[in-house]
Amino acid sequence: MSIGQRLGSLTQRYQPTFPTDAGSGRQTNGDVIHPRVQAVMVAARFHGIELDPGELVSTGAQDIPSAASLSEWAQSAGMWARAVRLHWRQLMHCVDTGPVVLLLTDGSATLMVGADADRHVVFLRDPHALASEIALAVDELRLERVWSGEAVLLRAQRGQTETDAPFTLSWLSGLVLQEKPSLRDIGFASLTLSFLTIFPPLLVMTVVDKVLTHHSYSTLVLLATILAIATVYEAVLGYARRLIVMVVGARLDAKLNLHVFNRLLRLPLDYFERHPAGETMHKIAQVYKVREFLTGKLLTTFLDMMTLTVLLPFLFYLNSTLAFVVLACSALIVLVVLAYLRPLQRVFAKVIVAESEKAAALGETIFGIKTVKSLALEPQRRMLWDTRVAEAGKARLAFGKLANWPQTIVNPIERFMSIGIVLVGAYLAMTDKSGYAVGALFAFMMLSMRVAQPLAGLARLIENYEEVGAAISEAASVLNRPLEYGTLSRGLRPQLSGAIAFDDVSFTYGSTKIPALERVTFAVPAGTMLGIVGRSGSGKSTLTRLLQGINRDYSGFLKIDGNDVREINLRHLRQSFGVVLQENFLFRGSICENIIAGRPGLTLNDAVRAARLAGAEEFIERMPNGYETLIEEGSPNLSGGQRQRLAIARALITDPRILILDEAMSALDPESEAVLNANLLRIAHGRTMIVVSHRLSSLIDCDQILVLENGKAVDIAPHRLLLERCGIYRQLWTQQNRHLGNQGPRHAKAS
Structure with missing residues (x-):
């Protein structure tokens, strides 16, 4: 061959x-x-x-x-x-x-x-x-x-990736500098436009000194032609420059959006649990204020400075005395701004705190609007909002008053640069004996403000930088937080079957000194249906969090199929789990899209199979559009039991090796619970299933039931043995089955 x-x-x-x-x-x-x-x-x-x-x-x-x-x-x-x-x-x-x-x-x-x-x-x-x-x-x-x-x-991967780099002004500047070809085009256009700005003053000077003095019509026609050509060329070049600036801004926006969202997704769950969503959103919004500064005021000032490098020598050529006056006034503006820089920084820090608290109150009210309405909490929330608005307004007013002073001092200097220079120039023209100083004065007056604006803009840029620096600090306080351990992309990727072993595991949350789990030791083989019970605060949910790698700073050994959880790739680990919580969030979209959210490559048939297993098929088919029924934000068109069954179907769609039901049945109505209990053994077939529940009746069929008390593992055994030998479990069972009288234990034995 x-x-x-x-x-x-x-x-x-x-x-x-x-x-x-x-x-x-x-x-x-x-x-x-x-x-x-x-x-x-x-x-x-x-x-x-x-x-x-x-x-x-x-x-x-x-x-x-x-x-x-x-x-x-x-x-x-x-x-x-x-x-x-x-x-x-x-x-x-x-x-x-x-x-x-x-x-x-x-x-x-x-x-x-x-x-x-x-x-x-x-x-x-x-x-x-x-x-x-x-x-x-x-x-x-x-x-x-x-x-x-x-x-x-x-x-x-070599060294630090761009997505792992800390969010700083230098990082943002590097992002802007990635657009070098476009920036080069903008710079070339700006330099050309700077030279074009010299033509009108030169033409005016020539008209005054040559045309009017000698009544030369041919020279006037020539100058008019040159001016028309230069004006058209300047308009076209200006349009092209603005278009390139818009393109660069759009690219930077896209890169920033992707970077910010990726960083947010890689933050640990612990961060979102400890910080209000409104506060986080407010701080993230500061990123775009920085982007506007970089591609707006900073870029404009930079382009104006290019104009300055062209015009300043020409001003000195026209009249060195007046040029020195312009520079002296600009230096005074810079000194005034620098003098107020530090006080403005201190006052603006209070504005940041007030605005963050205001955003937190707004976000909390929006996200908890159901509770606000159901408990008639509108007056209390309105009072809180009024307080936050007043505090933010007071801080803004204090900052505005202080920022008003440098502007007040600078205004007379700027006025002198525009009007006073005319008077000084007029005096110099009257004392000049050559006869050509009048045209030069007109040219200087036309160009002086083009020079004064960049110099004044540069001074104000220092003032704006303080606000931008504060915005960077706010955004960095979120984006520069430690990401989830070892990132989501490193670690082992074993094929998991579901054998779980806790060996002397202890864990304490950072906000308390009391251990949430203390020296917990137990093991279950793959395919086990494990129930976890205990009073509130006994550590049930903490145990499932450790399994999912949400918290990894525990002591002892936690292994799945003999692999330490801390060594397993985080994404791979979580993709091996299916998790259903007490309160589950459904995304805006169709029922089918919500069920297959964990594996978008799957089809309607896969969604139907998962819904049937979760006991959700019967109510979905009664919906107006079946699996294409739209779920609005907050899923108002579904009951709590329906939402829970859809969440279970969503967890099952990926055929997870380990399924965690964390109080998943507490929100179910009796009918939904009966349907789910009937399918529970079928759901558990071929996988390890962990059921955390306060309802002991739903755990009778579990292979093993782990009893927790104050973060300690008291016992682990099937239901019947626990009734006989575990006092805590027997007490919980008796409390929940008082209505059965003495039939509780006999019922347990029968089962």
Whole structure:
């Protein structure tokens, strides 16, 4: 077989499918992984990183993974990856870069593992081939028959990534400087416009000194023509510059939006639990104030300074005395602003605190509006809002009063720069004997304000910087917080089955000294249905938080299938869990979209299967539009039980190895609870299920029940044994089954 035939056979051996286990998105053991997926996995393994094909977002079972999705998949695992288009000559330079993934035109892929520039060949390897197999040497002609230039470059991440860099003014400046080509065009346009601003004053000076003096009509016509051409050119160039500035601003907005949202998603849950949503949103909004400063006042001042470098020498050429007067006035403005800088900083700090508290009160009222309405708390919230508005207004007024003083002092200086210079210039013109000082005075008057504005703007820029510095501090107080441990992209990615072991685990929240869990030790095998009971504050929810990696600063050992939870990749760990809480949030969208939110590549059939398992199918089918029924914000068109069953269906859609129901049945009505209890054993089949509940009757069928008291594990056993030997469990059971009288224990034995 020829080299070209062997290269072409890559796609014949592997069909372009992306097989998954129904409802789970996992690769089935009997199916061959798609060549593109396999190629990226092999390239990543070369750099010491193991990728999980289940994490690759696919839009359907028959879709061919795109270069962009493969690149994003590798980036989510902590690698540097780019989807690119390469030429043959560029491949010749990829010698010591590691494997390069070449995406072939028929949907398959191959790995380029080397190149020989002398022989003009590259060495390719089948992604499914063994490492011991010899690479295939292919020349340019044969490769171009099956490859259009699409490739994925990968390597291990080096140093600090751009997304991990702290949010500072220097980082923002670096973001702006990434637009160097556009900034260069803006600078060139500004410099050209600066030279064009000299023409009108020169024309005026020439008209006064030449045309009016000598009555030269031909010179007047020539000057008018030059002025018309310069005006048209200036208008076109000004339009182009404004357009480029808008494009740069739009790009920066997009980058900032992506960066801010990604940082927010990577903040630990503990942060959001301790800070009001309104306060966080207010602080994040300060980012865009900084962006406006960089692309607005700062850029404008910078462009004006370019104008200044052109005009200032020309002013000295026209009249050095008046030029020195302009510079002296500008220096006085700078000194005034600098003198008030520190006091303004102290007063503005109070404005920040007042505005943050006001935003927190507003956000809390909006998010808790149901409680406000149901308990008629409008007067109290209005009183709180009035107080916050008054405090913010008082702080703003104090800042405004202080900021008014430098403006008051500067105004006479600016007025002198515009009017006083005319008087000084008139005196100099009258004492001049040459006769040409009048035209120069007119030219100087036209240009002096163009020079004074950048100098005054530079002084005010220092004042604005103080406000921007405060805005950066506010945004940084959120964005620069420690991200979740080791980021979401590092750590082990084992295939979990669900065996859980706590070994002498203790944990204390940062806000208290009393341990939430104290030396908890127990173990359950994979596939166990584990119930967790205990009084309020006994540590039930804390235990599930540790399992999900929400809190990792515990002592002792917590293992899943023998792997320490702290060593497992955080995203991989949470994707192995299905979690249903007491209060679950449903997103705005259809019922189907909410159910498949955890795996957007799935279809309506998968949503129906999960809804049937959660007992939600019967009420969904009674809805006006079935699975396409729109859920509004806050899900007002659903009852509490319906919301809970949809949340359970959403947790089941990913076929998790471990399912946590944390007080998931407490909000259910009797009918919904009966439906869910009937399906509970079916839901638990093939997975480990942890059920946290105050209702002991819902835990009777659990294989093991863990009893917690004051953060300690008191006992773990099936229901019947706990009734016999655990006093705390027996007491809880008796309290909940008083209506049964003495039938409680007998009922338990019968069960």
